[in-house]
Amino acid sequence: MRQAAWSVIHPNSRRYSRTTLSARLELVLRPSGSRRAALETALRAAIREQRLAAGQRLPSTRALASDLGIARGTVVEAYAQLQAEGYLTARHGAGTWVADVVAATPQPAGHASPPDRAPRFNFAPGLPDLAAFPRAAWADALRLALRDAPASTLGYGDPRGRRELRQALAAYLARARGAVADPDLIVVCAGFVHGLSLLSRVLRAQGVRRIAMEDPCLWWHRDVASAAGLQVVPLPVDEQGARADLLDGSDAGAVFLAPAHQFPLGAVLHPERRTAAIAWARAAAGLVIEDDYDAELRYDRQPVGALQALDPDRVAFAGTTSKTLAPGLRLGWLLVPHTLLEPVVAIRRLEDVHVPVPEQLAFSQLLVSGAFERHVRRMRTRYRARRDRLLAMLAERAPSATPVGISAGLRVLLELPADGPPADELIKRAAHQSIELFPVGRCYHSGRAMREGLVIGYAALPEHAFESGLAALGDVLEASLAS
Numbered sequence: 001m002r003q004a005a006w007s008v009i010h011p012n013s014r015r016y017s018r019t020t021l022s023a024r025l026e027l028v029l030r031p032s033g034s035r036r037a038a039l040e041t042a043l044r045a046a047i048r049e050q051r052l053a054a055g056q057r058l059p060s061t062r063a064l065a066s067d068l069g070i071a072r073g074t075v076v077e078a079y080a081q082l083q084a085e086g087y088l089t090a091r092h093g094a095g096t097w098v099a100d101v102v103a104a105t106p107q108p109a110g111h112a113s114p115p116d117r118a119p120r121f122n123f124a125p126g127l128p129d130l131a132a133f134p135r136a137a138w139a140d141a142l143r144l145a146l147r148d149a150p151a152s153t154l155g156y157g158d159p160r161g162r163r164e165l166r167q168a169l170a171a172y173l174a175r176a177r178g179a180v181a182d183p184d185l186i187v188v189c190a191g192f193v194h195g196l197s198l199l200s201r202v203l204r205a206q207g208v209r210r211i212a213m214e215d216p217c218l219w220w221h222r223d224v225a226s227a228a229g230l231q232v233v234p235l236p237v238d239e240q241g242a243r244a245d246l247l248d249g250s251d252a253g254a255v256f257l258a259p260a261h262q263f264p265l266g267a268v269l270h271p272e273r274r275t276a277a278i279a280w281a282r283a284a285a286g287l288v289i290e291d292d293y294d295a296e297l298r299y300d301r302q303p304v305g306a307l308q309a310l311d312p313d314r315v316a317f318a319g320t321t322s323k324t325l326a327p328g329l330r331l332g333w334l335l336v337p338h339t340l341l342e343p344v345v346a347i348r349r350l351e352d353v354h355v356p357v358p359e360q361l362a363f364s365q366l367l368v369s370g371a372f373e374r375h376v377r378r379m380r381t382r383y384r385a386r387r388d389r390l391l392a393m394l395a396e397r398a399p400s401a402t403p404v405g406i407s408a409g410l411r412v413l414l415e416l417p418a419d420g421p422p423a424d425e426l427i428k429r430a431a432h433q434s435i436e437l438f439p440v441g442r443c444y445h446s447g448r449a450m451r452e453g454l455v456i457g458y459a460a461l462p463e464h465a466f467e468s469g470l471a472a473l474g475d476v477l478e479a480s481l482a483s
Helices: 035-048 061-068 074-085 134-150 163-177 192-205 217-226 244-249 270-285 338-351 357-369 373-398 423-432 463-481
Strands: 005-008 015-021 025-028 088-091 097-099 186-189 212-213 229-240 254-257 287-291 313-321 331-333 402-404 409-416 453-457
Touching: 005 035, 025 061, 035 074, 061 074, 061 338, 074 088, 134 357, 134 373, 163 186, 163 357, 163 373, 186 192, 192 217, 192 254, 192 287, 192 313, 192 331, 192 338, 212 217, 217 229, 229 244, 244 254, 244 270, 254 270, 270 287, 357 373, 373 463, 423 453, 423 463
Parallel strands: 005 025, 212 229, 212 254, 254 287, 287 313
Antiparallel strands: 005 015, 088 097, 186 331, 313 331, 402 409, 409 453
16 A cells, blocks of 8 residues: 655754655644654644544654654654653554544634624623723833832732722722722722622621612622522612612612612612611611712712712622723722621632732722823713713604613613514614614513613724714614604
């Protein structure tokens, strides 16, 4: 039988061939690194990609060394390494074969489900304009922070987070949110959901069985509490915010509230209900978890102050940079009652100690320099203009739908007319035009909204795509809601 060639291109680009295998196989030895490493890499790739099949016999070390023009010892060492890794198998005096290993390379595109194509226009309600992230200011803050930080800063640190950041956050939260903020009671975490998970696990360990959560709210917040072993009790929300007056009969040991800007209905918690929530927490020895996710982005007036200031011993205040800067930073914080500090820190210590130090240092620099608040002011102006343009388009092209919620945040709730198509149908029609929309029904504990609606985010699109996206959305709504 005719034997085809084993051919190799080695680091000096000289080509060697020898008729040794039953099928032609070309191994490319990369020009970087040693010849042994290059041979190992080439053989691994051939086995993973199944160009060398399981059970196929390899040339002897002497023959392959002769083919390649390298020392036999190099081939012996390469074979031994691949045998140790499980790619090859050998029997003394009998030869070397390819082991029966699973291919590790991804399947070609034709053999796998193609990835979902990203929509052209994304109206997701929880994303800021990522193209507007202050790259230059962040780079400057990171450079300055690392330049001045001692080497010890980059070691394992306090599970609560860097002292510099906790001090800067305490000053900012007192100034911007009216919170009673002690740096020693701040725990830096990897975003709001991480903070909610920490608190939920602490509550469960302390004997709490039930937590009241706004209905509607983000469904994964309910999932986080459930995963910690808490039973979630729905707390209805209306135009005055969560029905805190119903907490007395809930048998809950904690309540989750977004008093400054409820998601997704966009309400502000009424003063009487703020008082009722604090009164319940004191009487029931319960905990209020305050989600302050986007309070800085209020457009018509100053945002209401933090609920935490009414009773710091009964309210755990949680914030994040995910709406003001970018969710990819994974920066959030908890301002906890003193009785919860040690339990939260104990869990934090067992997880991953703390979020990356460079990000903490850079954010603290942004806070201290005022660059963060300047960025928030710029984005507040930009988002308000976008909201106004969205509302104007809705008034012109979808007048039968009703925008709901205060002038704030990154989205508008659009209530659909009772005689129009359901939200799911609108979402399908929009998807055909490469537009992504979000149904409000997904946020209700039952999975079904009392009224059909869409939560339309106006921040996620980059500025250059906003007008065309708005026009495309208007086309869908006008065609679908025309009487």
